[in-house]
Each structure stands twice: as C-alpha cells, then as structure tokens.
Amino acid sequence: MPIGEELHALAGLCDDAGDLILTYFCDGVRVDRKADDSPVTEADRRAEDVILSGLARLYPNIPVVAEEAASGGRVPEISDRFFLVDPLDGTREFVSGRGDFTVNIALVENGQPVLGAVFAPHRGTAFVGNVGTGAFERMSQAQAGSQWRKIAVRSRAPANPIAVASRSHRDAKTDDLLDRLAMDERVSVGSSLKFCLLARGDADFYPRFGRTMEWDTAAGHAVLVAAGGRVAGLDGGPFLYGKRNQSFDSDFANPGFLAAGDDNLIARAAALNLATNGSDTTI
Template identity: 40%
Template sequence: MIITQELLSQTDALARQAGAAIMEIYGRDFAVEQKQDNSPLTEADAAAHHIIVNGLKALPLTAPILSEEDTAGFAGADEQGRYWLVDPLDGTKEFIKRNGEFTVNIALIEHGKPVLGVVYAPALGVGYMAAQGLGAFKYEGDKVPVAIAVVAHQEGQPWRVVGSRSHGGGELPSLLDKLGEHELVAMGSSLKLCLVAEGAADVYPRLGPTSLWDTGAAQCVVEQAGGTVVQLNGEPLCYANTQEVLNPYFLVLGRNDVNWPGLFG
C-alpha cells in the first residue's frame, strides 16, 4: 500500500486536535482514576480518544481501530491486514506530574508492521511523523517539518542512552555495565524512541512492560529515519498478534552497530 502525504498530514492534524483537547484539561484541575491494571486514567485520555476515533472514521482510508481506551471494540485487522493503532495519551503519569513529556500516538499497521506513525507532544509543541516511502520528519510549533535521521555512535564517545522517566527496569543497570561508558537521559512516553530517530540518542533499551499502542507510531518514525526496533532475539518488534497487547522487551538502535546479542547473553 502506498501512503500519501495527504493521509500523513490528515493523521497529524488529528493528533494536534487531540493534543489541544488534552492541553485544555492539563491547564485545570482534573480527576485521576485507576484502571483494572492499576494504571492511571484521566478525562484527557477519554477526550483525546473520541477525537481521534471519530476523525479516523472520517478519513478516506478506513480500517479497524485499536485504541488503548477501547480494546473491547476491536475485532481484528481487516482483510488487507490493516488497522489503526492509537494511544490517545501516552505517558499519563507524566501528564499527572505535569512535566510535559506525554504524547498522542497514532499508527497505521499493515501485516504487523507500522507503515505510518504520528507522535505529538502538545505541551512541548513538538511533533514527529513518518510513513513508508515518505521518510521521517520533526516539527516544532507551526514551523515546516524537517527531515530527521538517526546517527551512528561515534567510536570512543560515551553511548547516549535514553531511559524511561517512570519505568527503569531492574535489568537496565546490568545492560549499561556491559555497554560501557555512557550518558543516561531520562524521558517519558514515546518521546524516548523519537530521540533516537532524530539522532539525539544512540540507543534506548526497554527492559520493562509496554503495550502495542505505546510503541507503534514511534517505531515507524525510528524505522523511516533509518533506525531499528528489535526484540532481544533480534527480530523486529511486530504488531500482528493483537490478542497479546504487551510487547516483549526491545532495543531501539540509531544504527544496528551495537553488539546487542553480547549485551543480553
């Protein structure tokens, strides 16, 4: 399937609309509930969900929608193996802390692979978007999006490692010891993957729980920027099995120049 620039722009516009609704709630008092899995939920999650779902249904490309806020309403991919994958508010904990590091994530999946992805951080006024055949881009505010690309780690320089703001992972210190000299930067939500995509970090090891909707959009940005997102067995992170929404542990690489089997062996 050929993704058009128009479809990418329409998807980005939906993310911005959802972001505006999130920021209206962000600027006032809001209640916090707990889901069955003990993760937090706010009215911003629900508001963004409705905007995105209604907007996707109005697009020329129609496909089933898997949203974090309505997993029960998803019956599976269509006959072409396509579906929309949505996290209306990724980084709800960061939203509650009011540190700005939360995003709207929208991805189009085809045969288990993200072929379009939009990541928008409304509090920061920063967005990333990418699509198969079109490349990866970053924009700030109303500025024209600019192409981004990963960079290779410079030999002799410390590894620039990005990690979770709220979920460190008990195995991370051991991995960092194996990696050698490094600088660790903490970041929330799917922005961690985007830092690798734009060349601001070399590697992002995720040794803790994530779900499909946490990573799909940003994985597309990474891959279209020339990077890779691999499981610890070396296989790409895949979105074909929607019956299992939890991702395996994974590694985001600016360039596939890390001896990751040695790191995990």
C-alpha cells in the first residue's frame, strides 16, 4: 500500500540508520555516559549523523532537534515546524543485547507530531504515521517486495485491556495506576515500540510517569494518533512539543503522559491521577 512521499523518505532514513546500528549490535560497542548519566554509544552518534545528513538534503529549511546534538548543546532555533530525531531509542536494550531498540524521526507542527517513522532494526519492523492519512506497518525490511499495511488501534478496549510499560524504567506509580485500573495483563517492552503496539491493536494502554524527552516520544506519538489513538498529559489534557524555558525541567523534557487507543481509558486514568495528585502533571 502506498504511504506517501514524505513517510517513504523518513522511513528510508530510518532504514539507513538502522542498518548502521545493526553492525554495532552484532560486533559489540563501547558505552559512554552523557552529562545526565544516560548511556550513549558510537552507534547513536553515527546513526544520528546519517539522519541529519538526509534531512538536510531533503528538507533544508526545517530545523532539526536531535538527541545527541542537543546533549552537546547544539540546538537550532525552532519555529512552529521542526523535526525531532532519536537515532537510537532504547540504548539500554541495545547494549544489553536485547532487540527492543528503535530509530525515530518525527515532524512537529504547532506543538503536535504530524508525521512519524519508527524502525526496529533487530526486529526488521517499521511503523509510519501521517495524522492526515493513517498509520502503516512494514513487517520485514529483508523480504523482497515487503509491503506496507494499514494499522489501527482498538478504539474500544476489551473487557480485560492489555497495558504496556517500560522494560528499563518501570516504577511503582505505574504499577499502582494499573492496579487501580484492574489491568492485570501487562507487557514490558523497551523504546518507542510501546506506542506501536497500541497503534496496531496489540495493546490498549501505556502510562508513563518517569522522565522522557520529546525525541523519545514524538515519532511513536505520531504513529499512534495516525492509527486512531491519543496521547495526553496525566490530567488528560493536551501533550505538547517544542517545550522551552520550563521551570520544572530542561528544554524538550516531557512530563508524564497517558497513551491509549480507547480514549475512555485515558479519561479513567486521568480521573484517578487527579484524585490522587491534584493538578500536578509533572510527576
């Protein structure tokens, strides 16, 4: 199924970066530490170079905020339209030899991701989303003639919804909320793949209390919304991008959020959060 020129271009850049990352995954890689003590590898840096070079060629007039460049203090002036790039989301999974890592590119317009591409190189699976035309999955990059298929959320969650949560950053607040929502079936997955499981209807709800950055979430956010889902703040309100000069955290840092295919799940979770924590959306 055709996915459109822009999504095709973003998916191609993700493929190129993912192919490079796999060479490090197979051969091993040294792990360094950034200023915030999060891990970074040569695979992160080189994959980001591939993506930045491609975006500069394809979209020279759109600024790009990329994780490793931003960590080094290289952040362009942004307007209402800019790219967010995470060249290797799930670095902890990557260095541990687990395959739940992804390449992510998103286009943000007026505070919302409108295009997103997510590629899981080890799995060979890619997801793209355009909020105007829908979300799509490509099952295997390696298979000749592999096609994109349209995907959609479960807009009505089943009687026993499936929750998806972080593998490396699971916390007590997440488990407490899922307990109060009586969501006993829980899947642990790393990286932005959590959004993609919701987008293709394999899971129903993804809460996040811990800290993330905009480049971690934007591409998966776009795919989920394009598939019919929603991402909201912990109070159920809008979840925005392009956050600068925040009093509670650094530029482009996210507060907690709720993601789901069925908006009723977000409403229920937001009501519980407000009853417990009041208007605090930074937890």
